[in-house]
Amino acid sequence: MKALEIKGLKKSFRSNFLIKKFHILKGIDLEVEKGEIYGFLGPNGAGKTTTIKCIMGLLSPDAGEVLIDGEPAATVKARQRIGFLPENPYFYDYLTAREFLLFSASLFNIPEKEARDKVAALIHRVGLSGHEDLKLRKFSKGMIQRLGLAQALVNDPDLLILDEPFSGLDPVGRKDLRTLILSLREQGKTVFFSSHILQDMELMVDRVGIILDGAIRRQGRLSEMIAHSTQYHEVVCDRISEKALARIQANFALRDGQFILTLASDADVNLVVESIIHNSGRILAVHPVKMTLEDIFFSEMTGGSYGVPTSRSNGTGEPRRPATGGKP
Amino acid sequence: MKPGIKGIAVNTFRESARNKMFYLLVFFGILFALSSKLVSFLTLGDAMKVLKDTGLAAINFFCVLIAVFTGINLVYKEIERKTVFNILSKPVSRDEFIVGKFLGLALTMLTALGAMAVIFFAFVALNGGGFDLGILLYFFMLYLELLVIVAVSLLFSSFTTPILAFIFTVSLYLIGHVMWTYNEFKNYLAIPLWRIFTQALYYLLPNLAKFNIKNEVVLGTALDPWSILFSVLYALAYVLALLALTVLIFRRREFQ
Numbered sequence: 001m002k003a004l005e006i007k008g009l010k011k012s013f014r015s016n017f018l019i020k021k022f023h024i025l026k027g028i029d030l031e032v033e034k035g036e037i038y039g040f041l042g043p044n045g046a047g048k049t050t051t052i053k054c055i056m057g058l059l060s061p062d063a064g065e066v067l068i069d070g071e072p073a074a075t076v077k078a079r080q081r082i083g084f085l086p087e088n089p090y091f092y093d094y095l096t097a098r099e100f101l102l103f104s105a106s107l108f109n110i111p112e113k114e115a116r117d118k119v120a121a122l123i124h125r126v127g128l129s130g131h132e133d134l135k136l137r138k139f140s141k142g143m144i145q146r147l148g149l150a151q152a153l154v155n156d157p158d159l160l161i162l163d164e165p166f167s168g169l170d171p172v173g174r175k176d177l178r179t180l181i182l183s184l185r186e187q188g189k190t191v192f193f194s195s196h197i198l199q200d201m202e203l204m205v206d207r208v209g210i211i212l213d214g215a216i217r218r219q220g221r222l223s224e225m226i227a228h229s230t231q232y233h234e235v236v237c238d239r240i241s242e243k244a245l246a247r248i249q250a251n252f253a254l255r256d257g258q259f260i261l262t263l264a265s266d267a268d269v270n271l272v273v274e275s276i277i278h279n280s281g282r283i284l285a286v287h288p289v290k291m292t293l294e295d296i297f298f299s300e301m302t303g304g305s306y307g308v309p310t311s312r313s314n315g316t317g318e319p320r321r322p323a324t325g326g327k328p
Numbered sequence: 329m330k331p332g333i334k335g336i337a338v339n340t341f342r343e344s345a346r347n348k349m350f351y352l353l354v355f356f357g358i359l360f361a362l363s364s365k366l367v368s369f370l371t372l373g374d375a376m377k378v379l380k381d382t383g384l385a386a387i388n389f390f391c392v393l394i395a396v397f398t399g400i401n402l403v404y405k406e407i408e409r410k411t412v413f414n415i416l417s418k419p420v421s422r423d424e425f426i427v428g429k430f431l432g433l434a435l436t437m438l439t440a441l442g443a444m445a446v447i448f449f450a451f452v453a454l455n456g457g458g459f460d461l462g463i464l465l466y467f468f469m470l471y472l473e474l475l476v477i478v479a480v481s482l483l484f485s486s487f488t489t490p491i492l493a494f495i496f497t498v499s500l501y502l503i504g505h506v507m508w509t510y511n512e513f514k515n516y517l518a519i520p521l522w523r524i525f526t527q528a529l530y531y532l533l534p535n536l537a538k539f540n541i542k543n544e545v546v547l548g549t550a551l552d553p554w555s556i557l558f559s560v561l562y563a564l565a566y567v568l569a570l571l572a573l574t575v576l577i578f579r580r581r582e583f584q
């Protein structure tokens with residue numbers, strides 16, 4: 001049985017005057033296995049939050065179904081075993097962190113005494129120790145995000161649904177969150193989360209689903225997606241002859257006086273290296289480059305198949321094709 | 329009681345109790361009630377009667393104000409600020425949410441009215457008046473009226489903005505206090521259809537004037553226990569009907 005299963009989910013919104021219908025979700029199909037970390041990836045406005053709201057029953061779908069452990073999701077009973085972190089959460093600003101978590105626990109009918117211990121442990125777990133009695137109106141964005149995570153864990157859920165859990169977190173916070181999500185998997189929990197931050201996703205997800213314009217474009221194991229994707233080689237040198245360049249199928253770029261050659265076929269590597277040495281050039285680096293999640297993501301977005309990128313992103317993580325946009 | 333309902337009710341009460349506006353209104357209610365002493369100096373007649381009359385009117389006014397203001401904001405604010413996502417993603421049904429909100433408001437009003445009532449009783453005693461069971465009854469009836477007002481504002485708050493909810497609630501409150509005049513002029517309505525329509529409205533709109541027994545209490549005239557009992561049942565039925573309607577609307581709501 002799947003931890004979460006969405007079949008043919010459709011949702012449209014009407015404009016203010018009830019005239020025009022905007023089809024936002026055009027038939028989402030996805031499955032999340034028990035005990036895995038599932039990354040829900042898509043550009044702004046693709047429909048991630050809308051899908052998640054349909055899972056939580058905050059929106060009612062036009063068509064399709066959402067099943068959790070094989071049962072309809074939008075029921076009180078199903079929510080007993082789910083933890084949910086909304087996008088850009090906001091909590092009652094007149095409560096303290098501890099009061100808010102106790103309130104959350106009370107909605108699960110957790111006995112007062114047990115709830116107190118649990119809340120204390122959770123505050124520690126999300127790194128909010130020392131702030132438990134601070135009013136939430138004095139919380140920073142990152143602290144709210146951490147608190148949001150704590151409230152999602154208060155019932156020790158089997159399935160976590162997190163809408164952009166990484167947003168608003170600094171690098172330390174992001175690392176903490178990754179560690180936390182991985183530890184949840186170790187405990188046998190299922191985590192379904194949406195994010196824009198590809199690096200964070202790449203470091204931990206088992207499977208990804210890429211949503212574009214209200215439909216799932218690709219779904220699968222991240223390891224398989226990356227392994228099946230084309231590899232290419234990059235050779236960096238300080239000098240290469242025109243003749244050698246003409247003979248090989250390579251894109252090249254010149255940066256800081258270094259040639260960066262991108263080779264589609266690994267057979268070319270030896271050839272290039274030989275001719276560089278032959279011309280008394282110096283080899284600075286040779287590395288095979290695997291497709292990253294980012295490459296897969298962008299190739300889906302531009303509708304192209306993957307090929308050898310014409311120029312590599314320079315390691316700062318900035319997108320190669322800025323026109324497509326995406327939250328940094 | 330369902331745990332969710334209790335948690336939401338307690339939290340709703342806490343929200344009001346941590347709101348400065350709430351204390352300000354309670355404070356002014358008490359201030360105006362006490363200033364009835366001044367009025368009693370300035371007017372002729374039985375000073376104690378004037379004191380009770382104006383004091384109770386002040387308490388009434390401020391309690392209604394608190395009921396309307398807290399009622400119209402509560403659900404709207406939860407939706408607007410998306411705090412409702414947190415509640416409805418937990419094992420709490422939408423019905424429980426509304427009932428919890430209502431009970432929290434009822435508790436808030438009980439506190440506000442209770443504080444004003446205790447001080448008013450002490451004030452009357454200080455001015456040489458004895459304990460008046462009639463006044464206690466007056467507060468009880470006022471509380472019933474407040475429950476109806478709170479339920480009305482909760483209903484509007486579940487589907488409109490606070491400003492519209494305010495206008496609707498206040499209109500309904502005013503209509504609810506002039507209802508009794510209807511019976512006196514209905515016979516003059518010529519067109520039968522119009523008469524049926526207004527008759528229907530008469531039964532549909534809350535007859536809040538029923539709950540105001542100030543004149544009887546201040547003047548010491550006898551009260552009909554059956555009419556009191558009827559008012560209690562009327563308030564209960566009316567509140568339940570309003571809550572049912574609110575729940576029906578709220579169940580269908582989408583949260584974007």
Ligand SMILES: Nc1ncnc2c1ncn2[C@@H]1O[C@H](COP(=O)(O)OP(=O)(O)OP(=O)(O)O)[C@@H](O)[C@H]1O
Nearest residue numbers: 013022024042043044045046047048049050051584
């Ligand atoms: N109430 C609404 N009425 C009309 N359109 C809406 C409504 N809510 C969302 N949309 C549209 O639905 C699309 C998907 O929105 P959604 O919030 O699901 O995107 P998302 O994938 O979560 O994006 P982001 O990464 O920015 O959070 C957007 O184009 C948005 O404009």
Ligand SMILES: [Mg+2]
Nearest residue numbers: 048049050087
């Ligand atoms: Mg979103």
